[in-house]
Amino acid sequence: MKVIAFIREKRKNLQHQNDQFIAKLEPKFKNLSNLFNNKITMPFRNTLNNPWFSQFSPVDAEESKPEEVLIQVPQAEKTYKSLLEKIDTVTFVGDWHEVEQECIDQFAEVTGDKQWIHTDPIRAAKESPFKATIAHGFLTLSLIPKLTNSVDLDSNPYPEAKMVINFGLNQVRFPYPVKAGTRVRASIKLVNLVPMKRSIEVVNEVSIEVENSKRLACVAETVLRLYF
Incomplete structure (x- = not known):
């Protein structure tokens, strides 16, 4: 009986010590929790309340409000309809152009890649x-304006546009090298159009082929902006 009483007393003492330990730690854990809430969740809350972030919604904007009808200026609308008929078709095949060693040396001098x-x-x-x-x-990539005649003022493919801007490239690959002294030529396929009120974004796939080779030297998606 004495042994049982001793064990019960020990358990009671251990439980009391445990309760005291938890009582000491609880305020610290509470402070730590507040720290995490303030330091981590508050910035996120602030982000959600930010006017910029509030533009994003779990519901697609297109579903939450009626789609607005795009009204283009007359010249832009006319050009867009004309180009729309040419989607996924080859619109241009250029002449052969020899890439001479002199041209390569000049490019190396300008870029420093010798x-x-x-x-x-x-x-x-x-x-x-x-x-x-x-x-x-x-x-090879920089030859695209020359190979596609886009620098020839007498063969402007977008005569209705007041200004044509090189807006950039979506993707570029160089599958095969161009040896000095060989000839290359380019073809253009219209792959996408994005109409805007006073402009049109034109995405072309430009393929540069090497004479007497089945492999292409360059394939690039070019992006143009036509302004009216």
């Missing part, structure tokens, strides 16, 4: 797997 695979024909003939110097990928 790596021997571009500028040293003798070493390239011995060590390069292509057995010749090759054009910089960005040189």
Whole structure:
């Protein structure tokens, strides 16, 4: 009986100590919880209350309000309808253009990329797997205006537009090198149009092929903005 009483007393003492320990820690945990709420959740709450963030809604904006009808200026509407008929079709095939070593050297001088695979024909003939110097990928890309005649004022494909801006590129790949002295040409396929009130965004897929090769030297999605 004494042993049982002793064990009960011990348990009672341990429980009391445990209760005291929890009582001491509880305020600290409460403060820690408040700290997390203030430091972590409050910025998120502030973000949700931010006018910029409030533009986003769990419900798609298109579903929450009627779709507005886009009214284009007459020239933009006319050009858009004309181009819409050409979606997914090849709209241009250019002439062959030779990429000479002189052109490669000039590009290397301007950009500072004078790596021997571009500028040293003798070493390239011995060590390069292509057995010749090759054009910089960005040189091939930069030839797009020339290869597509977009710099020729006499062959403007968008005569109704007051201004045409190079808006950028969606994607660019260089599947095959262009050796010095070979000829390349470009073709254009219209892949997307985005109408706006006074402008049209035109997305073209430009493919640059190498003469006597089945592989393309460059494939790029170019983005133009036509302003009316």
